[in-house]
Amino acid sequence: MNVFSSAAPELDLNALFDHASIGIMVTDEDGYIIKANPFLLKMFGYELTELAGNKIEVLVPATHRGNHAAKRNKYMAHPEKRMMGNGVEFEAVKKSGELFCVDVSLSPHFQNGNKYVTAFINDITLRKKAESDLLEVKAKDLIMEVNLLREMQLNELKSKFVSMASHEFRLPLSAILSSSYLISQYGQKGNFEQQEKHVNKIQHAVSLLTGILNNFLSIEKIEGGKIEPSFSEVTVTDYLTNIIEEINPLTSPGQALIYEHTGDPTLQTDIVLLRHIMTNLLSNAVKFSPKNENVYLFSECTGTKVEIRVVDHGIGIPAEAQANIFDRFFRAANSASIQGTGLGLSIIASYVKLLKGSITFESEEGKGTTFILTFANKPAR
Template sequence: MISVLYVKKLYGSIESDKQQVTALFEHATEGIILTNQRGEIVLINPAALTMFGYRKDELLSRSIEILIPGRFKPNHHKYREGFYKAPANRSMGHGRDLFARMKDGTDLPVEVSLSFYKQKGEFYVIAFVVDITQRKESERRLIEQKEQLEKVSADIRKLNAELENKVEERTLILKEALQELEKSQQDLHDALNKEKELNEIKSRFVSTASHEFRTPLSTVLSSAALLSKYVHTEDQDKRERHIRRIKDSVKHLNDLLEDLLSLGKLEEGKLQAKPEPVEIKEFLDDAAEEMKAIAKPGQQILVELHGDTWFTTDKKLLKNILINLLSNAVKFSPEEGIIDLSARNLNNQLVISVKDRGIGIAEEDQQHLFSSFYRGKNAINIQGTGLGLHIVKGYVELLQGAIALQSAIGEGTTITIDLPALA
């Protein structure tokens, strides 16, 4: 009785296990396919039938190749035989896409895991099949989104590059525009300063010319009127005095006109240097001798030369420079005053200095003395046009030289010109 009860219990347990295995097989969500060693389908669960679209009777005893896509069939039996020779539990499809063939002929993306066992000398293979269509679709969408994202990123990078180029171009254009604006403002500022300077020159010219012309003309008129009254022989000395006044006034007017003509020629660029050999000592002596006619009583011009005797330059321009400088020295120096005219001629470089001991020039006036029609504040009441040093500077520049001035109120003035030999 005990044996019978044990056997019944054992059969009941086996029957229960069998029911559980059957329920697991029938209700599994994965497809399960059992094949024998000939590759024939022995068992297939409902999930696999639904997955491939077959009825059970259409697959049982059929070769597993019925579920293999046509392009893979020629080599599949080799893979199957290789598995039989070296069986092992493994997953298939890693690193490559794996497909099964449905009843309607379409391909189904799947994942397959293989297991095996032997029963009564027979070899069986269990295939667990999972439909990964949704996963593949998700992967496809993910890849598409990634590609779209990469394309958008590339477009954004391209757009950023274009924007940067445009910003750089606009920045460059703006910079050039600002530079042009600054240049225009500078040009306008220079033009306004030039206009202001021209107005100042015009004002000084009108003031100087009206004074310089009016004074000698008045002298000529008054002297001419007085001459007509001196008709007697004993009035000869009076007539000669007025005649000298008329001559001096006419000479002054002539000098003024010469200065204006020289200024016009300089500004129009009509003057050019014409080099020629000049005997310097004789040249300096002649200039000093010529000044005696206008020198004040007791004034002396002392001439001194160091170095070579001959020098190549424009003799006419150099004479105009010296006469102008010496005339100023005579004009602004007192009676009995000494004027030094010294020159140094070495290595084709001539340096001439004219030094007086006259009224001197205020420091604030010195920077303007080479401007046209400008006169120092302490020279307003002394006859002159304010053109002399401006013309001298122009002549010196024509001779490719430089001019410098040193002066102090009450101590006199020294003007130095430095000239190279002209070819």
């Protein structure tokens, strides 16, 4: 059976227009409203007599009318069907002044030599609210996930700290305990040379414990955003020579720290943060180098850039460990027998970032390591 046969009753298209559950409006090529159905009039709060003869911009917020008119003229120059739901959404305004979002479909047509556009308009306020509510729920879920991840990371850090502390604290504390006992024994015998030896051991052990605690204080300050660099000008050679003098007592017999500088004599930096960085890198270079192997420090300054290199010929970093060398608590397998917390490089990487610089390294296991620091000499304040 042909449902479109000529015997079928003729549809009343005006009835479809009048009873449609979507806003329908007809405008001419200049944007003047010709016709609007009851659903649209109710949506915007107008009577037909109030809209007819006005341009469509009367339904657009005043701040957007000029822009909308330009877009309308551009569309009329090359009119084409534009389906609803293609992402073209507009902000509209009711007679009462209330703003709301609409989705618009456009259909151009010609009649009696004139150009017209029929617009189908749908109020999407509820949909937008649902989308907003969904985004809010997703945002809350994301925040919960981030907080959960942070808590898991914190628990992991705590676990690693307990594991590290149980080992790293035990050695210096044992040294302090045994040396304090021996000091009392040697004191009774008047052996002051042995007493001084064990006093030095206690001082070294206390220094180790202080260093560990300072590392954790540094992490807390970095995490809390409590460190704000303060740049000042220093004489490069004097500054780095003083740091070398502090590290010299850590060198082994036959080992030396050798320093060379080229370029400009001055450097713009935060002297406290750079001191932490250099002290850590130089002490590591000394610690991980064998006896009789020198450690080298090179600095080069230009008007805009500073490069500092710390070079050793020590145990080096295994290739499989190099990707993790700046991770907290990470220690390469070949350094397990050498005392350390695995925090130093992580902290100095954060300090380098605060100074808006970069830190890289070149290393081969058994042949040594070169750490390279690069900074702008006059960083943006």
